[in-house]
Amino acid sequence: MKRFINIRTLAALLMASAAIVSCSVKEDIFEEETTIKEEPAVQPAKVYTLSVNATKGGDDEATKALSLEGKTLNAAWAQNEEVTVYNNTKKAQLDGTLKAQSDGSSTTLKGSLTGTIENGDELILRFNSADYASQSGTLDYIAANCDFAEASITVSSVDGENNVIPTTSTASFVNQQAIVKFILKDQDNNDLNVSNLTISAGSNRLVSARSFRGSGEKTYYTGYTVDAGTGNTNTNGGYDQILDGNTATKWCVTTDTKTGGVWFVEFHTASSVQVDGYKLTTADDTQTYSGRNPKNWTLKAKVNSGDAWTVIDTKTGNTDMPAANYSSVDFETDVQGMYQYFRLEVSTVQSGDWFQLSEMQLYGCSDREFSFRYGNVNVTPAAATNELTVALNNQSGASDTYTLTARSGGVGYDFTKSGVRFESGKYYAITVKMAEAPPAARTLAEATAEDLGKIAGADGNIYDDAAAATAAGTTAVAMIAYVSGSEGLAIALADESGYMTWSTAKSTCEGKTAVTGAAWVLPSLNQWKTMFSANGGSENSYSDLNTTISNAGGTALQEGSYWSSSENYSGDAYLMFFSGGHAGWSVYNKFSDGHVRACLAF
Numbered sequence: 001m002k003r004f005i006n007i008r009t010l011a012a013l014l015m016a017s018a019a020i021v022s023c024s025v026k027e028d029i030f031e032e033e034t035t036i037k038e039e040p041a042v043q044p045a046k047v048y049t050l051s052v053n054a055t056k057g058g059d060d061e062a063t064k065a066l067s068l069e070g071k072t073l074n075a076a077w078a079q080n081e082e083v084t085v086y087n088n089t090k091k092a093q094l095d096g097t098l099k100a101q102s103d104g105s106s107t108t109l110k111g112s113l114t115g116t117i118e119n120g121d122e123l124i125l126r127f128n129s130a131d132y133a134s135q136s137g138t139l140d141y142i143a144a145n146c147d148f149a150e151a152s153i154t155v156s157s158v159d160g161e162n163n164v165i166p167t168t169s170t171a172s173f174v175n176q177q178a179i180v181k182f183i184l185k186d187q188d189n190n191d192l193n194v195s196n197l198t199i200s201a202g203s204n205r206l207v208s209a210r211s212f213r214g215s216g217e218k219t220y221y222t223g224y225t226v227d228a229g230t231g232n233t234n235t236n237g238g239y240d241q242i243l244d245g246n247t248a249t250k251w252c253v254t255t256d257t258k259t260g261g262v263w264f265v266e267f268h269t270a271s272s273v274q275v276d277g278y279k280l281t282t283a284d285d286t287q288t289y290s291g292r293n294p295k296n297w298t299l300k301a302k303v304n305s306g307d308a309w310t311v312i313d314t315k316t317g318n319t320d321m322p323a324a325n326y327s328s329v330d331f332e333t334d335v336q337g338m339y340q341y342f343r344l345e346v347s348t349v350q351s352g353d354w355f356q357l358s359e360m361q362l363y364g365c366s367d368r369e370f371s372f373r374y375g376n377v378n379v380t381p382a383a384a385t386n387e388l389t390v391a392l393n394n395q396s397g398a399s400d401t402y403t404l405t406a407r408s409g410g411v412g413y414d415f416t417k418s419g420v421r422f423e424s425g426k427y428y429a430i431t432v433k434m435a436e437a438p439p440a441a442r443t444l445a446e447a448t449a450e451d452l453g454k455i456a457g458a459d460g461n462i463y464d465d466a467a468a469a470t471a472a473g474t475t476a477v478a479m480i481a482y483v484s485g486s487e488g489l490a491i492a493l494a495d496e497s498g499y500m501t502w503s504t505a506k507s508t509c510e511g512k513t514a515v516t517g518a519a520w521v522l523p524s525l526n527q528w529k530t531m532f533s534a535n536g537g538s539e540n541s542y543s544d545l546n547t548t549i550s551n552a553g554g555t556a557l558q559e560g561s562y563w564s565s566s567e568n569y570s571g572d573a574y575l576m577f578f579s580g581g582h583a584g585w586s587v588y589n590k591f592s593d594g595h596v597r598a599c600l601a602f
Contacts, residue, residue, distance in 0.1 A: 199377040291351035
């Protein structure tokens with residue numbers, strides 16, 4: 001358990017689809033020779049013993065178990081606290097840890113390490129990976145989750161019993177972060193109790209997380225056991241086919257099979273494996289049906305079957321999977337480590353109602369390198385407060401521009417100040433007067449069911465109506481017509497018209513980028529019906545939808561015209577027709593004097 005000295009408050013300082021067909025295997029089976037890369041030949045791993053004293057690196061430095069006293073971070077070791085060891089010479093993380101043998105300002109670190117250590121190697125001693133991105137605003141949280149101190153020692157020799165002898169007997173730990181206590185006030189100097197605080201740096205070098213990243217030769221794992229999934233199993237198109245090691249089969253499912261808004265597959269390996277990334281491979285007909293490639297997905301993992309899932313990778317709006325058959329792409333995970341159980345969840349595809357992939361493989365890397373991820377620091381206290389203590393690690397190493405944004409009682413506040421530098425190993429208490437900020441723009445990705453009838457601007461933001469979009473300097477492009485969970489559709493405010501077949505109607509809509517972060521699609525029959533129903537009518541009613549479109553500043557659907565759907569029937573297209581106030585669905589091969597109204601999928 002970490003021990004703390006009392007915090008002493010300081011003087012205040014100022015600062016800031018394509019046509020849908022059934023899933024099938026090609027008659028001419030394409031067999032891909034799969035080569036599993038093995039670990040490169042290295043020296044056999046040995047078990048070493050290392051014992052070294054650990055102290056502060058100087059009067060203004062700090063080590064572990066952060067505590068605050070004055071402007072300097074003073075630290076006290078707690079017995080059994082652990083330190084990892086990285087061989088910086090060989091670029092490899094050593095298995096095992098060193099443990100503090102006693103409490104106090106200095107201690108002895110001792111433990112067994114597995115790997116390769118030779119004379120002259122530089123060993124870096126660090127505490128476990130820190131997550132700065134989401135903090136609670138307390139010193140307790142920082143001490144438990146955001147410690148970041150390190151020391152470096154050089155190996156003098158390794159004796160016959162594999163005891164590692166360093167060139168110096170003491171490892172001097174240096175703290176790599178600043179601790180900042182923000183005291184928030186409004187412009188009238190009243191306490192500003194906030195429910196969240198976001199801190200960003202102009203250089204974008206503010207650390208959100210640090211970890212050891214995989215590098216070097218990749219080993220692709222095989223031999224997965226599939227536990228559960230979406231759709232069928234034990235047949236081509238079943239979820240287990242994505243892990244069968246055969247690119248000639250695939251996992252191929254429709255929207256109707258989603259569970260909780262996602263397609264998923266769960267599987268495990270025979271024992272825990274080091275996961276640095278994973279490979280996804282497109283299916284046999286992806287060149288024709290590229291809309292089936294995943295767009296938004298999450299990979300989860302855990303060590304034991306009874307553990308809670310941990311998100312180890314998230315992709316949003318991803319377009320890396322190519323419109324090509326049997327094409328593989330490697331993805332590095334955000335959180336790398338040892339896991340045995342896995343769950344892949346896909347929520348959105350590039351377009352249409354079908355999702356497919358032929359293969360997935362996890363991989364581990366032969367070497368590991370220490371790295372940072374940069375981004376904002378988000379502070380969410382257990383209860384609204386005006387005093388938040390935060391760990392900040394800015395890798396720019398120089399003065400920076402800091403911006404603080406917060407919410408209090410539903411009102412936004414912000415503050416920006418340039419020329420600010422937080423020095424590692426120091427504690428700051430800063431009073432910040434924040435100004436009330438105008439409401440932040442919301443993007444299509446943030447739309448909820450309450451946004452039905454509102455406008456999507458060409459900038460990707462949501463507006464109350466076309467006039468509001470114009471006032472904001474953007475073009476009103478579409479009206480939000482359907483939202484369900486993380487998915488939705490916004491119908492275009494204007495038509496495309498002329499003599500069209502189903503294929504030309506489809507090509508007219510798709511491939512255009514009308515809104516930042518979203519693309520036109522030709523809605524399916526079910527999507528059209530759902531949009532009508534979402535706007536208060538039956539699945540064949542357009543009057544309520546027309547009223548909403550007109551009120552939002554768009555052009556209503558015109559009676560006597562036709563709208564195409566991306567579902568086909570025996571080679572022909574489903575079309576919505578309006579005649580004499582009656583709406584219905586029919587199947588047409590082509591139509592004249594027709595109209596096509598596309599949608600934005602988000």
